[in-house]
Amino acid sequence: MPGVNMIVCCKQVPDPEAPPVVFKVDPATNKMTLPPEVKPVIGQYDEFAMEAALRIKDKAGGKITILSLGNKLARDVVKKTLAVGGDELILLEDETFEEGDSWSTAHALAMAIKKTGEYDLIFCGRQSSDWDAGQVGLGIAEILGIPAVPLARRVEAVDGKVRVERVIPDGYEIVEVGFPALITVTSELGSLRYAALKGIMAAAKKQPIVWKPSDIGLEPSQVGAAGRRTKLAKLFQPVKEAKGEIIEGETPAEAGTNLAIRLREAKII
Template identity: 45%
Template sequence: MKIAVLAKQVIDPETPLSAFKIDSDAKRVVTPPNLPPVINGFDEQAVEAALRVKEAQADVFIAVITAGASFAPDVVKKPLAMGADQLVLIEDPAFDANPNPLFAVDVLAAAIRRLGGVELVIAGRQASDWDNAQVPVGVAEALGWPIATVCQRVEARDGKVVVERVTPDGHEVVEAPLPTVVTVSNELGNARYPNMRGIMAAKRVEPTRWSLDDLGVQPREPAFELTDLRLPETAKLTEFIEGEDDADAGRKLAAAMREANLL
């Protein structure tokens, strides 16, 4: 079985807030210096989900598709180091900083078709930059495949996929016929760290590089223009409660909250 995993390179979401800067004229997040980008966390978990499927049965091939304006070579190779078999890179300036999900859908759906024989697509539930949560759904719609979103467990067998979807108060077990698209959430559990053997093996794998021409995809105008990007305003003045010791501060906090009618 061939699995395609969609993985996006993003600015590290763990960037300390003090280093998170916005160029409001350019309406862009300033790439923090000395902080390398990462593979979107939910997408790493998508790689993990694919590897678990591969471990559970014979003859599974995992191709990872990464599309973007420019790549940090060691970063985008991480899924290979984790154990994926192929990396497809689609590098084009048309993926500029403005979100353009419909264009991403065109490109990724075309790449899945070009890979050929893909039966299962796994992606993260959303990317930690634009948090749009719509590209995997669009890919499923474009391919005419079903999609099960926000899963914490993915199994593929007997021509179908069985997933556990996270719901607000528990989970539901859902079946879909292959081919299908699945998105995963953090409830899946941590993605594995690449081991030394995986890292060495990944160094020897040459990524497959496809252009928009190879895929027969034209850039398209975004459906929405980004008109403003700024840091959120949070200007609450905190009243810090102090005491003789921590316990005393706790008692005084209760009194202060009572005084302010919070209790």
């Protein structure tokens, strides 16, 4: 059996688990500024997408190619995908790729996927962990003209088809689709496995392939900020007033009792 040919799209983002206080917008540049201690990571949903591909590779065998788009991508971050079991890493890396929107990003990724040649399954996270748009996966599928199944919590490949449990309101549905197909993955699928030492050593020796816009047949005017359909007019942080009232007590239990009394006074209950 030849195995399943898979592509996983992974985005490098500022660590979304960083405490909310460190996120500061610079009004002059309309950009998010973050202190250096906030390290870049692979988007949390993209990690789940990587895990989905690895589980298929575990069972059915095959090849996983990871695509990541951006500029000055941290090698130790993107190489994590190789360390956990990815086979090849392609970086769409150029300053003209910066500041794109869902439209320009999906186009560049779709062109890169075409260039890689044959593929059976494409995996994306359900949404990025910075702009939270949730469009790129479905956009790639539209551009390539292939079916897409969003919000997968379980994926299994059988006989040239893929069986997906996809999250819907109050439950899930089991969907079957033939190759090639695109799947977006949600958090219930489960966390990305840890890299084994052997994987880390192997990844250290591998060099990613780097493609510029011209390598995927695009002009600089079609990618990144220049290729956007939506324009960012303003980035801001709504001012929050601390409104809370802390209820105290001699012991935690007494504080609990006092909370009930206070809520009754305030006519909330």
